[in-house]
Amino acid sequence: MKKNLSFVIALVVTAALAAVPLFVKKDSLLTYLCMILLYVSLASSWNILGGYTGQVNLGHSAFFGLGAIATRLLWFAGWNILLAMLVGGLLAIAFALLIGSPAFKLRGAYFTIGTLALGQILYATVGNLFPQISSMPVQDLISYTLVTRYYLFLAVALITVLAATLVANSRWGLGMMAVREQEDAAESLGVNAFQHKLLALVLSAFLAGLAGGAFAFFQIGYYPQYPFSPIWTLDSTMMAYIGGTGTILGPIIGAIFFVVLKEVLSLNLAEFHPTVFGILFILVVLFLPGGFMGLWKRIKDKQQKKRESMAELSHP
Amino acid sequence: MLQPLAQNIIYGILIGALYGLAAVGLSLVFGVSKFLNVSHGELLMLGGYASFWVFKLLKIDPFLSIPLTIIFLLLIGFIFYRLIFSRLIKLEVEKKIQNSLLVGFGLSTILQNVALRLWTADDRSITTAYSGLSFELAGLRLPAVRLISLAISVVALISLQIFLKKTFTGKAIRATVEDWQSASLMGINIHRVYLLAFVIGCALAGVAGTLVSICYSIDPSMGLNWTLKSMVVMVLGGLGSMIGTFVGGIILGVTESATAFFIGGNYRLIAGLLLFLIILIFRPQGLFGTKEGDR
Amino acid sequence: APKAVETEAPVVTEAPATEAPAETEAPAVTEEATYPPAPEFIELGSSISLTGNFGSLGNLILPGYQIAVEHINAEGGVFVKEYNTKIPLRLTYYDDESDPTKAVSKMETLFSEHELTAYLGGGGSSMHAASIPIAEKNKVPYLGISFALYKIHQQGYKYLFSPFPKSPNQTEDVFKILNEAIPEGERPTKVAVFAYNDDWGKEWGGLVKERAPEYGYEIVVYEENPVGVNDWTAAIQKAKAAGAEMLLTLPIFPDGSGMFKTMAELGWTPKFSLVIRAPEGVNWGESLGKIGEYVTIFPGWHHGAKFEGVDKLNARYEELYGRPADLLTGPAYACVQILAQAIEKAGTLDRDVIRDTIASGEFSTVIGKVTFNADGTGNVLDPLIQWQNGKMELVWPAEHATAPLIYPAPAFEDR
Amino acid sequence: MLLQVEKLNKAFGGLKAVNNVDFSIQSGEIVGLIGPNGSGKTTTLNLLTGFLKPDSGSIMFDGKEIAGSPRCSMCGNGIARTFQLVKPFLNLTAVQNVMIGRTFGKEATMNLKLAEEDSFSILEKVGLRSRAYVLAKDMTLMQRKRLELARALAAKPKLLLLDELMAGLNHAEADEAMETIREIRASGITILIVEHIVKAIMGLSDRIIVLNMGEKVAEGTAQEIMYDPRVIDVYLGKSHA
Amino acid sequence: MLKLTEIDTFYGDLQALWGISLEVREGEMVSLIGPNGAGKTTTLQSITGLLRPAKGSITFDGHDLLKVPPDKIVDLGVSMVMEGGRVFAGMTVLENLELGAYGSRARKERFETMEHVFKTFPRLKERLNQRAGTLSGGERQMLAIGRAMMSKPKLLMLDEPSFGLAPILVDAIFEMVKGINKQGVTILLVEQNVRAALELADRAYVIENGRIVGEGSGEALLSYESVRSAYLG
Ligand SMILES: Nc1ncnc2c1ncn2[C@@H]1O[C@H](COP(=O)(O)OP(=O)(O)OP(=O)(O)O)[C@@H](O)[C@H]1O
Numbered sequence A: 001m002k003k004n005l006s007f008v009i010a011l012v013v014t015a016a017l018a019a020v021p022l023f024v025k026k027d028s029l030l031t032y033l034c035m036i037l038l039y040v041s042l043a044s045s046w047n048i049l050g051g052y053t054g055q056v057n058l059g060h061s062a063f064f065g066l067g068a069i070a071t072r073l074l075w076f077a078g079w080n081i082l083l084a085m086l087v088g089g090l091l092a093i094a095f096a097l098l099i100g101s102p103a104f105k106l107r108g109a110y111f112t113i114g115t116l117a118l119g120q121i122l123y124a125t126v127g128n129l130f131p132q133i134s135s136m137p138v139q140d141l142i143s144y145t146l147v148t149r150y151y152l153f154l155a156v157a158l159i160t161v162l163a164a165t166l167v168a169n170s171r172w173g174l175g176m177m178a179v180r181e182q183e184d185a186a187e188s189l190g191v192n193a194f195q196h197k198l199l200a201l202v203l204s205a206f207l208a209g210l211a212g213g214a215f216a217f218f219q220i221g222y223y224p225q226y227p228f229s230p231i232w233t234l235d236s237t238m239m240a241y242i243g244g245t246g247t248i249l250g251p252i253i254g255a256i257f258f259v260v261l262k263e264v265l266s267l268n269l270a271e272f273h274p275t276v277f278g279i280l281f282i283l284v285v286l287f288l289p290g291g292f293m294g295l296w297k298r299i300k301d302k303q304q305k306k307r308e309s310m311a312e313l314s315h316p
Numbered sequence B: 001m002l003q004p005l006a007q008n009i010i011y012g013i014l015i016g017a018l019y020g021l022a023a024v025g026l027s028l029v030f031g032v033s034k035f036l037n038v039s040h041g042e043l044l045m046l047g048g049y050a051s052f053w054v055f056k057l058l059k060i061d062p063f064l065s066i067p068l069t070i071i072f073l074l075l076i077g078f079i080f081y082r083l084i085f086s087r088l089i090k091l092e093v094e095k096k097i098q099n100s101l102l103v104g105f106g107l108s109t110i111l112q113n114v115a116l117r118l119w120t121a122d123d124r125s126i127t128t129a130y131s132g133l134s135f136e137l138a139g140l141r142l143p144a145v146r147l148i149s150l151a152i153s154v155v156a157l158i159s160l161q162i163f164l165k166k167t168f169t170g171k172a173i174r175a176t177v178e179d180w181q182s183a184s185l186m187g188i189n190i191h192r193v194y195l196l197a198f199v200i201g202c203a204l205a206g207v208a209g210t211l212v213s214i215c216y217s218i219d220p221s222m223g224l225n226w227t228l229k230s231m232v233v234m235v236l237g238g239l240g241s242m243i244g245t246f247v248g249g250i251i252l253g254v255t256e257s258a259t260a261f262f263i264g265g266n267y268r269l270i271a272g273l274l275l276f277l278i279i280l281i282f283r284p285q286g287l288f289g290t291k292e293g294d295r
Numbered sequence C: 001a002p003k004a005v006e007t008e009a010p011v012v013t014e015a016p017a018t019e020a021p022a023e024t025e026a027p028a029v030t031e032e033a034t035y036p037p038a039p040e041f042i043e044l045g046s047s048i049s050l051t052g053n054f055g056s057l058g059n060l061i062l063p064g065y066q067i068a069v070e071h072i073n074a075e076g077g078v079f080v081k082e083y084n085t086k087i088p089l090r091l092t093y094y095d096d097e098s099d100p101t102k103a104v105s106k107m108e109t110l111f112s113e114h115e116l117t118a119y120l121g122g123g124g125s126s127m128h129a130a131s132i133p134i135a136e137k138n139k140v141p142y143l144g145i146s147f148a149l150y151k152i153h154q155q156g157y158k159y160l161f162s163p164f165p166k167s168p169n170q171t172e173d174v175f176k177i178l179n180e181a182i183p184e185g186e187r188p189t190k191v192a193v194f195a196y197n198d199d200w201g202k203e204w205g206g207l208v209k210e211r212a213p214e215y216g217y218e219i220v221v222y223e224e225n226p227v228g229v230n231d232w233t234a235a236i237q238k239a240k241a242a243g244a245e246m247l248l249t250l251p252i253f254p255d256g257s258g259m260f261k262t263m264a265e266l267g268w269t270p271k272f273s274l275v276i277r278a279p280e281g282v283n284w285g286e287s288l289g290k291i292g293e294y295v296t297i298f299p300g301w302h303h304g305a306k307f308e309g310v311d312k313l314n315a316r317y318e319e320l321y322g323r324p325a326d327l328l329t330g331p332a333y334a335c336v337q338i339l340a341q342a343i344e345k346a347g348t349l350d351r352d353v354i355r356d357t358i359a360s361g362e363f364s365t366v367i368g369k370v371t372f373n374a375d376g377t378g379n380v381l382d383p384l385i386q387w388q389n390g391k392m393e394l395v396w397p398a399e400h401a402t403a404p405l406i407y408p409a410p411a412f413e414d415r
Numbered sequence D: 001m002l003l004q005v006e007k008l009n010k011a012f013g014g015l016k017a018v019n020n021v022d023f024s025i026q027s028g029e030i031v032g033l034i035g036p037n038g039s040g041k042t043t044t045l046n047l048l049t050g051f052l053k054p055d056s057g058s059i060m061f062d063g064k065e066i067a068g069s070p071r072c073s074m075c076g077n078g079i080a081r082t083f084q085l086v087k088p089f090l091n092l093t094a095v096q097n098v099m100i101g102r103t104f105g106k107e108a109t110m111n112l113k114l115a116e117e118d119s120f121s122i123l124e125k126v127g128l129r130s131r132a133y134v135l136a137k138d139m140t141l142m143q144r145k146r147l148e149l150a151r152a153l154a155a156k157p158k159l160l161l162l163d164e165l166m167a168g169l170n171h172a173e174a175d176e177a178m179e180t181i182r183e184i185r186a187s188g189i190t191i192l193i194v195e196h197i198v199k200a201i202m203g204l205s206d207r208i209i210v211l212n213m214g215e216k217v218a219e220g221t222a223q224e225i226m227y228d229p230r231v232i233d234v235y236l237g238k239s240h241a
Numbered sequence E: 001m002l003k004l005t006e007i008d009t010f011y012g013d014l015q016a017l018w019g020i021s022l023e024v025r026e027g028e029m030v031s032l033i034g035p036n037g038a039g040k041t042t043t044l045q046s047i048t049g050l051l052r053p054a055k056g057s058i059t060f061d062g063h064d065l066l067k068v069p070p071d072k073i074v075d076l077g078v079s080m081v082m083e084g085g086r087v088f089a090g091m092t093v094l095e096n097l098e099l100g101a102y103g104s105r106a107r108k109e110r111f112e113t114m115e116h117v118f119k120t121f122p123r124l125k126e127r128l129n130q131r132a133g134t135l136s137g138g139e140r141q142m143l144a145i146g147r148a149m150m151s152k153p154k155l156l157m158l159d160e161p162s163f164g165l166a167p168i169l170v171d172a173i174f175e176m177v178k179g180i181n182k183q184g185v186t187i188l189l190v191e192q193n194v195r196a197a198l199e200l201a202d203r204a205y206v207i208e209n210g211r212i213v214g215e216g217s218g219e220a221l222l223s224y225e226s227v228r229s230a231y232l233g
């Protein structure tokens, strides 16, 4: 019953999001929505490896960037954008497979900083190899419509959340969580930790690659290096954390909170908006150490306990 | 060929020492309280600005004003710890790392913005009368300012090491790293230990910031790069090893310089990071880390 | 509320639209024609970096825009024939945090929330590169300064105008000036180029390589670094070993300060150095002292330039910031002047007409007479500035000069 | 013969933690493994379960050589274990903990519904049914130990290795635990048990193997071991004699 | 010497101790027994300040322990050996012992105390510069007790010192505890090895579900049928 309810809610939300362009005509609002959807994809895809599998990856922007760069090149070369994005995703997978086996030799902070270094290497390399700005040709600008971009971002976000949900509720998801919690115990029970981590990495990479593709389709002019910037990783990590890792809703809530708060503040307070943002952000962390989903869980636990103690009272 | 190479390596060592010093503070805090403080680079920036303004307004030599910088950062560290980080102490390790990342992220946003408003976005650098001076030794130039910086880094590191290994308080810090409950049973005030480690970490960042402002330049948005670099160096050396961290910094510095010399500036960053990854493949616990040093 | 700056002067809000007709000498008034109701403001929008990496640029550019708006509004605004009245300017700006993606969304917000007449640019080529296409897509004229990257102008953008010297000017002018100023035989013919591997760096480096031989110079060292690498030891050693006499480079501040400190330490003093970017702020002199002396720059403007309106700008700037206008302030100010003149000439707020007017007109500004080429680059004066005694002096062209060029630069150890 | 270990060796640096150890286990047996602290018991279990690679020697399990196989394959082979320092999945509920055993173990099911139902009945067996939705991190050490046992059982092993499951239990509690272990054996699972509670090990084991400094020093029934002077000397001490 | 009255201790909202009252007199050896999860460790931790009771009072030598900050409790002469002999694994035996004398009172006399500890545990002197993490289980337990002794405790509390030790070591450890008690140190012992604990102790308390349910001399409790069936099996 509960499952059905969430399913219905998800459907309604999806339908509402799909209808947005019919009512929203302002490009500014659509742009923000695009940003939110993009970050939902990034934070959710990060969460598959970082949240469910417990491998805190600070090189996520590498996958985003690879997706973007491949998509951009192929799209400019005349490919269909969807096909180009798919190739972008596959390129991200290829890179994930390449680094998976050495990266997973590392544990804890070593893995985290190791992936950070990997991301930085790609960032620097792409900067070296593609120093020229990539701009959409002017004749294409005429036909540029945000609505198309919006739907693409929406589709990627939906695919990401759906994939995360399916995996999290599968046997694979159980295995990933087991690896996150206690790798030795997981292996002793037959969970192949490496396989699970690799699967999570590949999936996470592919989805981030798709997001990168959508970004390449959206952003009119940028340096190819830009999507590889560590800022993307940092932002999506923070979003997943503040929403609550290892949950489906957490990264979504985190992304919305993050983007909306930042936007509202920066539109209203020109000079001091980062300070106010920082203070609010810290306050949220201090009061919600488990992120927004942690708060939700605590409320549920309290209710559960109350119910239990009531039950105890009636059957001593 | 040999002479320029040697000259380059000297610079690599001098730069690497700065990397090392910057990372040691981060590593100390991470080791003791499992706070991955991503606002470390901003603390460095504050140290840099402190020296800059003391130099500019009071005309006090930046090397001589280091004690002032240290006091300033101890104070800042104290405030941040009391106001923010102390509230995370009770969390379990994973949550502690996670939340300290978040809090540090918020803090770095604030510090950057405040620095920008207070001191404008202009880059600053300290140039003293003796900046640019160097000694000539066997045809090699040894820049005075950087040599003093190296000496200060080494002194800071050795003092820290002696403090940790020889004094009761230092041992208390190490004991708390291993098992805070047992430490508490020994009569160690663990909150004071956490506080102490945190403020020492801040002070080290401040000293590093001073040296950066003398050898290079500072600006409000410099933090992220130094944080990233410090994290890499910390892991390269091995978590929990201060000496290792310092050596890691020097290795990175020399690698970068040598790469710039042989291959070109474009590859220095990449080469440094690649070396880091290669070392990790063979020593997943870092150069001087212990096996159980994970997590 | 969005950050709408009507500038500090109260004039803006008070400027009564009805007063205007009486003042104007326009013959149209006599015919009792009816005009449509005038908008309250002429809306200008800017997505500008006030924080982040390009914050230092943004914070220099913004005052230029603001003071210009203030000055124009003090006169009642811009007369627009279509409405037969003077309409004040209103500048709305958002901080894009030096993030190109944020810049895009800020550009869209400006367009959606305001009836924009024009965009004013922020600072830094990557920010411009992200913003300009939005202007192009929305068909709004875009005036931007503080980027010398020529390539942006070759994309075919119709709405982009930049009254600012570009790489081709800079790389040609430096040799021209040297050949004019220094007798043959004393010229620093051995050149070291410390370039960057970003597109401006490559464009610039490429042009220098091409031009140097034409003017009788030889590039003996060409080194490239990524932006943000402040250790130039290897490059400096090579330059020293090759006996280079002149340095051409375009570092950001951290790299530039690192570069010059290391040059002093390693004992290599170029007789002439053109250092674009890093020394353009007053902080260069404050921070580097003697080490930073004698470098020259091509910032596009100088407060000593002898053009109309410069004094007024300097006076106001002095009032606000305690020093004469900064190098980027003039060009920023000029952007607003150009716009105002173009609107007046066009006589309408129709953006396409304004665009065409900018493209074809000649404007007189604090940076001199400005006309635009088909690619949107401006024909502007490209003065050479040199750091002397802790101040920036205009040393070329002679008719504007505030001091003579000092050549050769004394060795670091003798300063 | 379910398990046949021959000439098993493992050294850490200069320390021979397991030195030429031979033993075997028949289907349906409970075999005790005892020895002083640091004598190599846990190391032996780690070798059997692939957590350590033997330096040399052979481990035949169910007619198959398994020495050096990856540790995550051991469960599929039919060997499950508990850890001396319990390793629960702290942030998962008890039933999720057990489901992981059920969905990845020897007779793994892909059907999560089925796995969940099975897991409940296994929790029932170890007395944790009422704690099914409690997170492992909210459990006491003893509950965690029971959970660990449940998890191992869910993997449907042929051979179950128990490492000091009863440490910290008093005698009466140990009695209960012994009962549970007997029931497990009755369900057809062979057990290798490491324990320091003399009463439990003597009471449960059909056969006992004694290690000292990595070497096997004695093997026999509880009675034989109890009175073996070497065992008394190195392990039991006088008071148990 | 030590007196607990009506102690309630909580973990979050979970109450673990309910009105615990007990007393230890100078020079005594008192055992605290009870099933798993009864609250024995919680009781000891409430005394040392690792946990703070929500209600009740704890006095030691005339001091109100609930008013003393945790790090000062050791100075008063209360020391505890935690479950599983937790030593600072990365530090040497010597450093571990030194840290035992961290409190200002004990620090002055640390050299004499150490000699004394070496008399009780000669093994430790042999391993002075070895990393504690490489010690065997028995040696670790010795170090943990020795480290606690370094604080010159008047009251030494031991939480399951026999946990996970081979029988032969268990005997040895109990012998040592007895020896320490003979030297005049008051002992509060928590043990699952109920028989040994009761045989050793002058008096004992039985704790179940966070409440004291029995009290008496060791011999007396040993002979109670309820205790026999519940703990001795
Ligand atoms: N990973 C390791 N590296 C180095 N030495 C080890 C390692 N694991 C175990 N040892 C050493 O091997 C020896 C045997 O250890 P093991 O854990 O097998 O003992 P045990 O018989 O299980 O003892 P206990 O009863 O105390 O659990 C010990 O001396 C131990 O210190």
Ligand SMILES: Nc1ncnc2c1ncn2[C@@H]1O[C@H](COP(=O)(O)OP(=O)(O)OP(=O)(O)O)[C@@H](O)[C@H]1O
Residues within 6 Å of the ligand: D139, D140, D141, D142, D168, E011, E014, E016, E034, E035, E036, E037, E038, E039, E040, E041, E042, E043
């Ligand atoms: N950290 C904790 N968080 C929550 N509850 C706890 C915690 N530690 C203990 N408890 C609860 O407090 C009660 C008493 O636990 P305690 O550890 O004091 O028992 P014990 O008598 O020492 O048992 P054992 O013989 O297992 O050591 C138990 O029910 C346990 O669930």
Ligand SMILES: [Mg+2]
Residues within 6 Å of the ligand: D041, D042, D043, D084, D163
């Ligand atoms: Mg063992």
Ligand SMILES: [Mg+2]
Residues within 6 Å of the ligand: E040, E041, E042, E083, E159
């Ligand atoms: Mg206990």
